[in-house]
Amino acid sequence: MQAQRTQLSDGRWHFQHGPMDIIIGARGTAAAVTVAHADAWQRFTGILEELVLELAVLRTPVSGACSLQGPIARRMWQACQPYERGFITPMAAVAGAVAQELIDCYARSGVARAWINNGGDIALHLAPAQSVRVGLYADLARLNPQEIRNGIGIDGQFEVSSLMPVRGVATSGWRGRSFSLGIADSVTVLALTAAQADAAATVIANAVNVADARIERRPACELKDDSDLGAIPVTVDVAPLESKLVQQALQAGLRRAQELRQAGLIWSAALVCQGQMATTDTAKLRTLQGRPAQRQAGLVFA
Numbered sequence: 001m002q003a004q005r006t007q008l009s010d011g012r013w014h015f016q017h018g019p020m021d022i023i024i025g026a027r028g029t030a031a032a033v034t035v036a037h038a039d040a041w042q043r044f045t046g047i048l049e050e051l052v053l054e055l056a057v058l059r060t061p062v063s064g065a066c067s068l069q070g071p072i073a074r075r076m077w078q079a080c081q082p083y084e085r086g087f088i089t090p091m092a093a094v095a096g097a098v099a100q101e102l103i104d105c106y107a108r109s110g111v112a113r114a115w116i117n118n119g120g121d122i123a124l125h126l127a128p129a130q131s132v133r134v135g136l137y138a139d140l141a142r143l144n145p146q147e148i149r150n151g152i153g154i155d156g157q158f159e160v161s162s163l164m165p166v167r168g169v170a171t172s173g174w175r176g177r178s179f180s181l182g183i184a185d186s187v188t189v190l191a192l193t194a195a196q197a198d199a200a201a202t203v204i205a206n207a208v209n210v211a212d213a214r215i216e217r218r219p220a221c222e223l224k225d226d227s228d229l230g231a232i233p234v235t236v237d238v239a240p241l242e243s244k245l246v247q248q249a250l251q252a253g254l255r256r257a258q259e260l261r262q263a264g265l266i267w268s269a270a271l272v273c274q275g276q277m278a279t280t281d282t283a284k285l286r287t288l289q290g291r292p293a294q295r296q297a298g299l300v301f302a
Helices: 030-044 047-053 071-083 090-106 145-150 194-207 243-262 291-296
Strands: 004-007 013-017 020-028 111-118 121-126 131-136 156-161 168-172 186-191 215-219 233-238 268-273 276-279
Touching (some): 013 030, 020 030, 090 194, 168 194, 186 243, 243 276
Antiparallel strands (some): 013 020, 131 156, 268 276
């Protein structure tokens, strides 16, 4: 399948090629934004083939020196390298690394701000004095066609300003499009780059875990024969758990998130599991109440 693009009614662009499904928005002078979109499209059309050339290495655990050649592949490896003591492959950062590659096309005079959303992993460009708001939807299992038509009621939102050392936002969890070893419905991470946020979200989501027979897991290779996780068991279903167990799982993930924050690998994170939330900023659990309350809730990462 060839790479495809469609301009949406609000001016954003939709790029799609194989597993890459990207929404791009930008604000600035018409001329600068037009050129940036054209450059992003030109770069996008060759990314899939570039990654496929090194796919075998990208699916192997990060260890030792990086032997990858492509700029995106090397970025993936570098984002995952801090976690090489555990099992991680560069594929943990693929979506964020692709978004990060494309956002470079918008870092030019005349573009005030831009965002590349690659399946929920987001790269940002912010000129001085610019900011962007990002909404948090905590549990994809709740999403239904009627809500999509009528407008999604987000669980929270946060603002990223040009003064913050944040240009990447990523989300991971067992309900997402990638496999997870943990039971988090979602873990959203803010970091310096999209690739770093992507890798960290994967690691933290894996840590949101607790031992319980009601958690169903299966080898990743049984669910996807070319999975980079091989026979490692991944979460496929989580029954409703007692509040105490949910808190234990969130606290385990929060400890990992705080470790990464202290190491300078992330700026902040929000962890959600079965209606409860923990964040690195409050270090305190909060229960998500009803949908009306969630629409009014705000998550501010400072």
